[in-house]
Amino acid sequence: MLQFTRFRTAIILLICLAGALVALPNLFSKETLKSWPSFLPTKQMPLGLDLQGGAHLLLAMDQDEIKKDWLNNLRDESRKVLRDAKIGFAGIGAQGLSQLVIKLAKPEQRDAAMKALQKVRQPVGNALLGTGVYDVDISEGSDAGTIILKESDQGLRQRIANAASASIETINRRVNNLGTSESTIVRQGTDRILIQFPGLKDTKELKKLIGETAKLTFHEVHPSMSADEAKMTSIPTGYKIYPSDQSEGGGEYLLREQPVVQGADLADAQPGFDSRTGEPVINFRFNQIGARKFGNFTKDHVGRPFAIVLDDKVISAPVIREPILGGSGQISGNFTVEGTNTLAVQLRSGSLPTKLTIVEERTVGPSLGADSIADGKRAGIIGGVAVVALTILAYGTFGIFACIGLLVHLVLTVALMTLIGSTLTLPGIAGLVLGVAMAVDANVLIYERIREELRVGKMPVAAIDAGFRRAFVTIADSQLTTLACAIIMFWLGAGPIRGFAVTLTIGIMTSIFASVTVVRLLIANWLKAQPKGRVTTVPV
Amino acid sequence: MLMRLLPVFKGVDFFPHDLNLPFMKFKGPALALSIVAMLISIALCATLGLNYGVDFKGGSLVELRTKSGNADISALRDKLNGLGLGNVQIQEFGTPDDVLVRLEEQPGGELAQQAALKKVTDATSSGYTERRVEVVGPAVSSELRMTGFIAVAAGILAIVTYVWFRFEWQFALGAVVALSHDVLVTAGIFAFFRFEFDLSTVAALLTILGYSVNDTVVVSDRIRENLRKFKKMDLNELLNLSINETLSRTILTGMTALAVLLALYIFGGEVIRNFNLAMLLGVLIGTYSSVFIAAPLLGYLGVKRDWSDAAAKSVAASAKTKAKA
Numbered sequence: 001m002l003q004f005t006r007f008r009t010a011i012i013l014l015i016c017l018a019g020a021l022v023a024l025p026n027l028f029s030k031e032t033l034k035s036w037p038s039f040l041p042t043k044q045m046p047l048g049l050d051l052q053g054g055a056h057l058l059l060a061m062d063q064d065e066i067k068k069d070w071l072n073n074l075r076d077e078s079r080k081v082l083r084d085a086k087i088g089f090a091g092i093g094a095q096g097l098s099q100l101v102i103k104l105a106k107p108e109q110r111d112a113a114m115k116a117l118q119k120v121r122q123p124v125g126n127a128l129l130g131t132g133v134y135d136v137d138i139s140e141g142s143d144a145g146t147i148i149l150k151e152s153d154q155g156l157r158q159r160i161a162n163a164a165s166a167s168i169e170t171i172n173r174r175v176n177n178l179g180t181s182e183s184t185i186v187r188q189g190t191d192r193i194l195i196q197f198p199g200l201k202d203t204k205e206l207k208k209l210i211g212e213t214a215k216l217t218f219h220e221v222h223p224s225m226s227a228d229e230a231k232m233t234s235i236p237t238g239y240k241i242y243p244s245d246q247s248e249g250g251g252e253y254l255l256r257e258q259p260v261v262q263g264a265d266l267a268d269a270q271p272g273f274d275s276r277t278g279e280p281v282i283n284f285r286f287n288q289i290g291a292r293k294f295g296n297f298t299k300d301h302v303g304r305p306f307a308i309v310l311d312d313k314v315i316s317a318p319v320i321r322e323p324i325l326g327g328s329g330q331i332s333g334n335f336t337v338e339g340t341n342t343l344a345v346q347l348r349s350g351s352l353p354t355k356l357t358i359v360e361e362r363t364v365g366p367s368l369g370a371d372s373i374a375d376g377k378r379a380g381i382i383g384g385v386a387v388v389a390l391t392i393l394a395y396g397t398f399g400i401f402a403c404i405g406l407l408v409h410l411v412l413t414v415a416l417m418t419l420i421g422s423t424l425t426l427p428g429i430a431g432l433v434l435g436v437a438m439a440v441d442a443n444v445l446i447y448e449r450i451r452e453e454l455r456v457g458k459m460p461v462a463a464i465d466a467g468f469r470r471a472f473v474t475i476a477d478s479q480l481t482t483l484a485c486a487i488i489m490f491w492l493g494a495g496p497i498r499g500f501a502v503t504l505t506i507g508i509m510t511s512i513f514a515s516v517t518v519v520r521l522l523i524a525n526w527l528k529a530q531p532k533g534r535v536t537t538v539p540v
Numbered sequence: 541m542l543m544r545l546l547p548v549f550k551g552v553d554f555f556p557h558d559l560n561l562p563f564m565k566f567k568g569p570a571l572a573l574s575i576v577a578m579l580i581s582i583a584l585c586a587t588l589g590l591n592y593g594v595d596f597k598g599g600s601l602v603e604l605r606t607k608s609g610n611a612d613i614s615a616l617r618d619k620l621n622g623l624g625l626g627n628v629q630i631q632e633f634g635t636p637d638d639v640l641v642r643l644e645e646q647p648g649g650e651l652a653q654q655a656a657l658k659k660v661t662d663a664t665s666s667g668y669t670e671r672r673v674e675v676v677g678p679a680v681s682s683e684l685r686m687t688g689f690i691a692v693a694a695g696i697l698a699i700v701t702y703v704w705f706r707f708e709w710q711f712a713l714g715a716v717v718a719l720s721h722d723v724l725v726t727a728g729i730f731a732f733f734r735f736e737f738d739l740s741t742v743a744a745l746l747t748i749l750g751y752s753v754n755d756t757v758v759v760s761d762r763i764r765e766n767l768r769k770f771k772k773m774d775l776n777e778l779l780n781l782s783i784n785e786t787l788s789r790t791i792l793t794g795m796t797a798l799a800v801l802l803a804l805y806i807f808g809g810e811v812i813r814n815f816n817l818a819m820l821l822g823v824l825i826g827t828y829s830s831v832f833i834a835a836p837l838l839g840y841l842g843v844k845r846d847w848s849d850a851a852a853k854s855v856a857a858s859a860k861t862k863a864k865a
Contacts, residue, residue, distance in 0.1 A: 050811070058680065060650070060679065203673070204661075207654070357649075357650040357651060357677075358650060358653075358654055358675070358677070359650050359676075359677040359679050359680045360675065360676050360677060360680045361654075361657075361673060361674065361675040361676075362672075362673070362674045362675075363670070363672065363673040363674075364671070364672050365669070365670060365671045365672060367605070367669075367671060368603065368671040368672050368811070371809065372809055372811055375807060375808050375809030375811075376808060376809065378807045379803050379804045379806075379807035379808035379809070380803075380804075382803040382807055383799065383800035383801075383802075383803035383804060384800075386796075386799035386800065386802075386803055387796050387799060387800060390792075390795060390796050390799060391796070392551070393551060393552055394551045394552060394553075394554070394792060395551035396548075396549045396550045396551035397546055397547065397548050397549055397550075398551070399551055400546065426809075426811060426812050427740060427743060427812060427815060430804055430808065430812060430815065430816065430819075431747075433800055433803075433804060434747070434797075434800060434801070434804075434819070436800070437796050437797045437799075437800040437801075438751070438754070438797070440793070440796050441754065441789075441793045441796075444789050444792050444793050444796075445758065445789055447551075448786075448788050448789045448792070451553060452785070455557065470765075473761060474757065474758050474761040474762075477706060477757045477761060478753070478754040478757045478758060480702060481699050481702050481703070481750065481753045481754065481757055482750035482751070482753070482754060484695070484698040484699055484702055484750075485695050485698070485699065485746050485747065485749050485750035485753075486746075486750065487698075488691055488694050488695045488698055488746065489691065489695075489743060489746050492687050492690060492691040492694065497739055497740070497742070497743045500743050500747075501743075504747070504750075525543055526543045526546070528543075529543035529544055537550070538550075539548045539549055539550050539551075540550065540551060
């Protein structure tokens with residue numbers, strides 16, 4: 001146990017050296033690192049949001065809204081397909097949020113209708129494997145002449161996944177306007193999106209940017225009937241009552257549900273000021289398709305009002321004075337300058353597929369982060385000094401070896417964390433310090449064992465050898481159980497806890513090498529260095 | 541070369557090794573005490589309940605720092621209580637210019653939490669800067685609570701499986717009782733003193749599990765070794781010997797852990813004080829439980845006495861086939 005070949009010694013020293021080299025950049029500031037020669041590593045452990053400050057927002061998508069949108073689309077498509085196939089139907093109604101019931105005019109046309117309706121469904125999943133799963137299940141209803149279109153689980157899952165990736169893209173575009181800092185936006189679970197934004201001081205702007213879906217649509221206003229009249233009698237088919245924005249006076253409008261032009265046809269939107277009144281407005285421009293649609297519409301409706309609707313609320317309903325053929329225009333509402341800035345960004349970056357609600361928010365200001373680092377450093381140094389003092393007091397010269405082992409342990413842990421890019425959090429610092437205290441346990445086990453062997457009268461070298469060998473089983477057992485805990489913490493934990501678990505896991509892995517192998521190498525060398533190779537007393 | 545420069549000196553072997561303290565004599569009272577402590581803890585958690593933090597209860601937490609001078613907490617209290625946000629807790633946090641404001645979960649789902657937060661921000665923005673904001677909505681808090689409990693249960697289960705695999709079922713049973721004791725009593729103390737119980741407390745509990753089982757495994761290893769060495773020794777005597785033999789290690793490791801944790805608790809800052817407190821308590825309780833519960837329980841449960849190499853080999857072989865299967 002106490003023999004080390006030159007080769008093994010070299011490998012051990014090499015590992016320590018490499019570890020020190022990788023860990024080194026963490027001691028310096030980013031500016032200093034820039035001036036380093038290029039062959040030296042300059043990668044640092046990334047700091048968690050709790051240490052460098054920043055925002056963490058967990059958003060939830062509205063699944064019901066996704067389902068509702070999809071059901072609406074499905075209804076429109078089915079209507080079109082049946083019309084094209086010349087199959088008459090009495091009605092298409094939504095049942096809950098997951099299925100449509102189609103009632104045919106002639107029950108005997110059911111088979112033909114079901115065949116035609118196959119066009120509305122789409123295969124889900126791997127196109128290559130062709131699993132034969134569709135996003136819509138088409139089945140016969142229990143009543144004669146009815147057909148049920150029901151969304152399949154796979155279809156729903158895919159739709160939510162699509163909505164999530166579309167949301168992430170849109171958020172990315174919107175957030176890019178906030179600055180250059182590297183934010184990460186990822187999907188979490190099925191219907192959640194996590195935004196992490198290091199260095200962000202104020203979340204107000206961020207929340208405003210993601211707070212609205214910004215679905216902009218242009219609608220035709222009903223030529224003769226007002227919303228109040230429609231409420232009294234009945235709402236004409238294809239029309240719907242829209243509330244207006246508070247600033248518009250809070251009235252209601254009866255608008256055609258199918259929009260003339262949608263926000264997706266916008267090519268640009270910029271904040272600006274009205275040349276006559278000086279109030280803040282949004283200047284927009286359509287793409288070619290949008291410009292043509294809007295041009296045709298305004299040509300046919302001169303002298304009549306149309307409505308600009310944002311997120312299902314009418315923000316203004318101007319009267320068309322002349323055809324707008326150039327494809328650009330102006331939206332005025334009761335905007336503030338700030339409001340037009342945000343809205344312009346939202347319109348430019350496209351609308352979100354669904355409304356997002358903030359379900360969890362954690363923001364740490366940069367000053368608190370800096371304080372936490374300082375506190376962690378101070379506590380770590382004091383704790384470390386306490387461990388070193390106790391160890392040397394209790395184990396003398398061998399205690400010094402143990403402390404060198406602890407240093408190696410710390411360096412290697414930091415090096416590994418740097419290599420895998422694991423984030424250092426505040427609990428992570430605690431884990432690092434605690435890891436040192438637990439690593440020293442290995443040495444305590446070994447040294448207590450050596451003392452025991454000496455007490456029963458073993459010769460020094462034999463006692464040291466037996467101490468290492470006997471204690472090793474125990475060390476391995478105890479480390480493995482702690483490892484089990486750490487892995488569970490990582491698996492279940494979120495955010496800061498995960499950081500702590502990673503630190504703990506790496507600490508366990510390095511502690512066997514540092515506290516056992518390195519210390520054994522030191523002791524073996526110490527034995528060799530004794531005069532004439534004779535050891536009379538063991539300094540433990 | 542370098543080695544010769546090192547001062548050669550012995551450490552202080554402060555621990556009297558021939559004490560042979562009669563732990564097993566106290567196994568009855570100690571066990572009774574532990575069971576009572578566990579029952580009281582369960583009762584405390586059931587009646588008083590744990591003082592859940594924002595993570596588990598939902599609601600908001602805002603840490604504020606005054607722009608100048610000390611915080612006027614009573615003025616702040618008057619101001620925030622006037623906002624109609626239910627019970628608003630305000631306390632000094634670490635230094636006189638730092639304040640921690642806690643809002644309970646607002647009725648009305650996720651949006652209501654954000655609206656409440658905005659009210660607080662607007663009301664305090666003139667005199668204070670925000671250092672930290674945590675808002676956890678009802679959906680997330682119930683999920684986190686669930687994961688927290690699953691994590692602790694899974695931690696105990698994983699450890700017990702390992703101990704069972706490496707030793708015998710009696711050892712595993714001793715470990716599970718000791719670990720449950722540690723978790724329950726720590727939780728009981730948290731409930732009694734109304735310390736905040738949140739995600740970081742769960743992390744601390746998991747670490748305590750790891751630490752406590754460390755102690756238990758060290759003693760168990762020694763018991764197994766002594767079972768091989770002294771085939772005829774009375775079990776109680778043997779357990780007592782094993783505990784005593786490992787006692788110097790138990791205490792020294794405990795002391796280093798406590799030293800570090802104390803340093804972290806005192807100097808580590810306000811944000812993770814709770815975490816460090818849970819760890820401190822847990823290390824004390826965990827050390828107690830491995831000495832007074834895990835090993836003495838074996839005296840009641842009894843263990844296999846034939847630990848000869850032949851028997852060990854057959855166990856190892858069956859373990860291997862188990863692992864392969």
